[in-house]
Amino acid sequence: MRQSIFSIETNENIAKDVYRMTLSGDTSDITAPGQFVNIQLDGFYLRRPISVCDWGDGKLTLIYKILGRGTQAMSRYSAGAKLDILTGLGNGFDVEKAGNNPVLAGGGVGVPPMYGLAKRLRAMGKNVTVVMGFASKEDVFYEEELAALGCTVRVATVDGSYGTKGFVTDLMDSAYSYSYACGPIPMLKAVYDKLDCSGEYSFEERMGCGFGACMGCSCKTKYGSLRICKDGPVLEKEIIVW
């Protein structure tokens, strides 16, 4: 973990209430896709945990959705503004487990960490399928960016206004070597039930500190309690208790 100051380069609206922020700063403590950062915002006491979309060479990309007053304030920051950020938080996904044809399932703002993961899996020469679920057409983002990495990309919307009508599980058709998933709990559970292969699932919870000190985000697993922020947010499929 590292506490450092990042400088905002861009902060733009890419879908309904969804923003992409790119920053420059020290990314050396980020070691795996699926990790998160914890951001101090002016006027808010607790930091905001946001998953890492992509990183490298002193550049950090975050995609976040306006869900409350903190993310609302975050969307109003302009290029050049400085942010105090804790980086390198959480365990992240293990790319070594992917096998040859992994499937990556992202729901809503569960999609961003899948981009950083897909990029690294493609660099390893994996045959990557990405299935993404959104509520409606106006919520869809990153379809082209993921396709540009060379992934097979499929999109579902709950209302059928874009792509397949339904859920990410309706987009899965073949046997996969491994699964990675990030999204709302019902989506994670549906993916868990649908697929026979092993996998890693990323969870979220309201956090106090984000680095394992306060026990605010504990969850029960088959092997005792774990902290979502420090031992997670990525849990192996085999240990999950729903």
Add this chain to the structure above:
Amino acid sequence: MVNTTIHLAGLTLDNPIIPASGTFGYGREFAELYDIRCLGSFSIKGTTKDPRFGNPTPRIAECPNGMINAVGLQNPGIEKVISEELPNIQKIFGKPVVANIGGFSLEEYVYCAEKMDACDNVGILEVNISCPNVHGGGMGFGTTAESAASVTEAVKKVTTKPVFVKLTPNVTDIVSIAKAVEAAGADGISMINTLVGMRIDLKRKKPVIANTTGGFSGPAILPVALAQVYRVYDAVQIPIIGMGGISSAEDVIEMMLAGAAAVQIGAANLVNPYICRDIVAALPEVMQKYGITNLEECTGGAHR
């Protein structure tokens, strides 16, 4: 040169900075970040007889200048704390710690106190009779003078370590409870625990915290803590470890002027993991700024 050394119930601390229970775990996470031996001491995560998962999540809510937690005394149980955490604390910290214990019955407090009494690197026993997040115990013992005194007396019988009783501000008259624990033999008082608070989610129209209410802490409660410490200092002879919203070296001195012999820093650790190290480093300069050469002499200064 300024002197930050503090004498507290027979112990000598390099400085009065003590991370508060529940915000510093058993030291592991922070020892990865900085050399925690710079701290005066630290108070370990509240430990109970049996392992506890704690309350359902969400356990955390944000507030203006503060936060609410309803962790509910999650801890691995005293056996594991004594066999694994205290030896590790000896390695990473090497100084006496404040062992915070909780319970759901008089017997449990006594059980934990007896076990902790046998541990060399426990410097102070901090008896938590003020946790607002557990039912059938915790704060129940801290809300009347009689029950607070009975826990104090029972614990004192089984330990020779200095016993600090941690008091809740969620009472009509904290002074009467402070006097009762002093009369029952307490060596000191830790105050204040969190204030009962809640937030409601407008989208769900339900409490944010799964346990409905939680303990409110952070800079917003500093004035409440100062006022309560100020009043208790006037009423008792035993030392007070003051806490509640402290986030800077200036806050430390303010709390000591109100009557604290040492201070604990809680919520601030969660927002800035380096805050205690930074406060220790800032103390000499801030002391000089206010013409203080011997920090210990600040205690109760606002009463003179």
